Amino acid sequence: MSLKGKLDRWLATRFSRRMVPMRNRVPIVSFTFDDFPESAATIGGSILEDRHARGTFYLAGALLGRLSGGVQMASHEQVGQLLKVGHEIGCHTFTHTGVPQLGPAALTKELSASAAAFSQCHGGTLTSFSYPFGSMNLTAKRILARRFTSCRSAQPGIHAGKVDLACLKAIRLYDLTIDRARLDTCMSELVHKAGWLIFYTHDVSERPTQWGCSPRLIEYALDRALALGIEVLTVRDALEKITFGGAEHVRGHRGSDKASA
Ligand SMILES: [Zn+2]
Structure with a gap:
């Protein structure tokens, strides 16, 4: 990343914040997938579903059904299937372009294209x-914060006490960047802080790309979280719990009744 890119990101993480206090009583983890490859939908989705958990899949509409960097991206039908069983679909721009490269007009156009394509195919809106x-x-x-409930960055960290909705922190779940020992440390910190940890990855495969993870890694992370009493929620549902707190907002895996809303 260029020096200007680093400065832009530094400024964006520190200003124009949309801070909200966290009211969740138990620690929360969210599993998120960017772009997203077919294997995230099929293998990643199934691993979550087998444990009655759901994830957030950030979609770049123009990549749907295509090969990107040699990786097969999910299809319209797979997006529909994820929604049907209660996963969340989020927005990752339409053409997968870094937002600093888009001026305000082009960014607005991208978001409109994403919203129109999603609404036309599946109904509903993208809020993450x-x-x-x-x-x-x-x-x-600033533009994105007005349009979405939350915007997830790649800034590493675990949320505790308060959260900037326009710059959610996240930790890479890549086989190349995290191992079981580091996962255990993250989970312990999460429990200690009663915080919110968001993992992000791309493909889920026995031989993942450098941006992806193996089934073993995501299974380990999920099983560890569940064993420690950490709630596994989509970003949308985690934010509802963080904002409002309380057991009455526990939704678990019954997100499917929300997906059609
Ligand atoms: Zn991406």
Whole structure:
């Protein structure tokens, strides 16, 4: 990343914040997938479903059904299937372009294209966003914060006490960047803080790309979280719990009745 890119991101993480206090009583983890490859939908989705958990899949509409970097991306039908069983679909721009490269007009056009394509195919709206390449600047952050309930960055960290809705932190769940020992440390910190940890990855495969994870890794992370009493929620449902707190907001895996709303 260029020096200007780093400065833009630094400024965007520190200003124009949309801070909210966290009211969740138990620690929460969210599993998120960017772009997203077919294997995230099929293998990743099944691993979550087998444990009565759901995830958030950030979609770049123009990639649907295509090969991207040699990786097969999910199809319209697979997006529909994920929604049907209660996973969340989020927005990752339409053409998977870093938002600093888009001026305000082009960014607005991208978001409109995403919203129109999603609404036409599946109905409903996209309320969660993730920044392609984790790149961001203040102008885009302000535009996105007005349009989405949350925007997930690639800034590492675990939320505790308060959260910037326009710049959610996240930790890579890549075989190349995290192992079981580091996962255990993250989970312990999460429990200690009663915080919110968001993992992000791309493909889920026995031989993952450098941006992906193996089934073993995501299974280990999920099983560890569940064994420690950590709630596994989509970003949308985690935010509802964080914002409002209380056991009455526990939704578990029954997100399917929400997906059609
Ligand atoms: Zn991406």
